[in-house]
Amino acid sequence: MASTGGRPRIDRVTATPAALAALARLRERRGAVLLYQSGGCCDGSLPVCLEQGDLRIGDGDVLLGLVGGCPVYIDNRQYAVWKHTQLIIDVGEGEPEGFSLPAGDGRQFVTRSRVFSPAELASLQETGASCRFTEGEPSS
């Protein structure tokens, strides 16, 4: 939970210091990157890290928020069944199997999750934070 302008704000996505450091290193080396929460087979629960502009972002994509200036997206169909949880971007052991950029040093980005409390969920609804953020390109 972060505070902006005195009003408590609940983030739909956050990142650990290790993930933020890995994203910063990637940005230095490859330019702006994004994370897209995957689904399905094999590595389906991982956030896929891509250079911005690689994946075409469309109307069906939900911007969950920014972590260290890096936008984090999810498919709106998946969002509908994930939205009661906060995503925490971290790094873990292993090489990505899909087309994700690795996090460096034999590590990859992973998603950890936390179930929002009823109070947090109510607050998210009040502040409208559960609606889509797709308008406007995020800065990185």
Place this chain on the structure above:
Amino acid sequence: MSVTTAAGAKVYQAPGEAGSPVDVKARYENFIGGHWVAPVHGEYMKDLSPANARQFTEVPRSTREDIELALDAAHAAKDAWGETSLTERARILNRIADVIEEHTEMLAVAETWDNGKPVRETLAADIPLAADHFRYFAGETRALTGTSTEIDKDTVAYHFHEPLGVVGQIIPFNFPLLMAAWKLAPALAGGNCTVIKPASSTPWSILKLAELIGDVVPPGVLNIVTGPGGEIGKALATSRRIAKIAFTGETVTGRLIMQYAAENIIPSTTELGGKSPNVFFADVMDRDDAFLDKAVEGLVLYAFNKGEVCTCPSRALIQESVYDRFMERCLDRIGRIRQGNPLDVSTQMGPQNSRQQLDKIMSYVDIGLAEGAELLIGGKQPELDGELADGYFFEPTVLKGHNKMRVFQEEIFGPVLAVTTFRDEAEAIEIANDTLYGLGAGVWTRNGNLAYRMGRAIKAGRVWTNCYHQYPAGAAFGGYKMSGVGRELYRETLTEHYSQTKSLLVSYSDQALGLF
């Protein structure tokens, strides 16, 4: 080749150890143009066995340049292979099947060591099914016919199946050899040359296969390049030198595959997983007989290949009137699953494929519990002795909850079953279809009419009826909804996904149209 323990169980020696059916070199290379070729940049990556988390060999960490070399070899071979007679192509596919079968034990042990799946599964399923897959497409190739259509008395349309040329194929870690067979057999049957990328965590067994079939397949027809997906998978998928791309894996990479294919205007096929419902109606408990025993096993099949299956029956829907009695039997069976050394033929469940898979599974159990699910069994790592203590083992687990929980909505890719109840047929259909995916499903009932209605109502590419986890060649496999696009395992894979259709429209008349 193996030792017998005091308990009478057969245990294979690990690859590289004295007495093992598999030898291991310290390093492997890419298989390109019929030769073993070192990666251009000379970099390699470790291959670990998930049974003990130790490195046993290394394979190329290839780059874009290596993909180009493989594409060079494939393009050099494609004209001759494309013109090879159906008889000869079928003979070569049958020969591949024979070689696989002759080396079943070696390939099964290699597969088990690279992936972690128990050798009783690789001996009984993975390797025999891989061999049969080549035989099936050998048969389809030998029997392949075009059509001719009499448009009118003097005009005939002849339809030929022609090869696409060079195709790219990217396969997953859960069935490294069987998925290779699913991809390679129809591609080669269609007269195509392929560049195939195995998964980063299981690159080795397909290289062992290449050692065996390297001189069976003409040089350049089969090319294998290992390395990171973000580097060489992307280089392959974006290449303008491929005529088709096939992929099995997660949805975002699947979406990239389709996007790159759109940019190059080539076809793609994708298999992207599922969250398959396994539906048990009350009448399975009508009698205590062989069918009930089969149904109980049908539920426990979520632990097959430690749950690392695209079609894992990871949601069990049980009619509420029999829930307690049915689950009691299932939990008893689950509690008796033997975990341990995957090279022991009595072991029923091996380790997960990698540390990251294990971590993910544990985090999902935590999410499920936080969402209010009830843990019925498992939920932790088993305590194993010796070097297995470092392996990526997880106990078969059951969580009871409801279908809106994330553990019911996401593919965990582990031995975690999410179980819930339903009142009647309508609610069973509603819950079964309340998912983003539609790859597999199971229906269990003694009532044939009900089974048929359910099978048609469930939106999934494969509905197993009074069975589960059977993958015979000849039965179409593929997804509805976000589970992907395309079908594998049957004739149309060859004729629709790995062939062009050429229509030769011929006039046998001397009469002009008379328009000009």
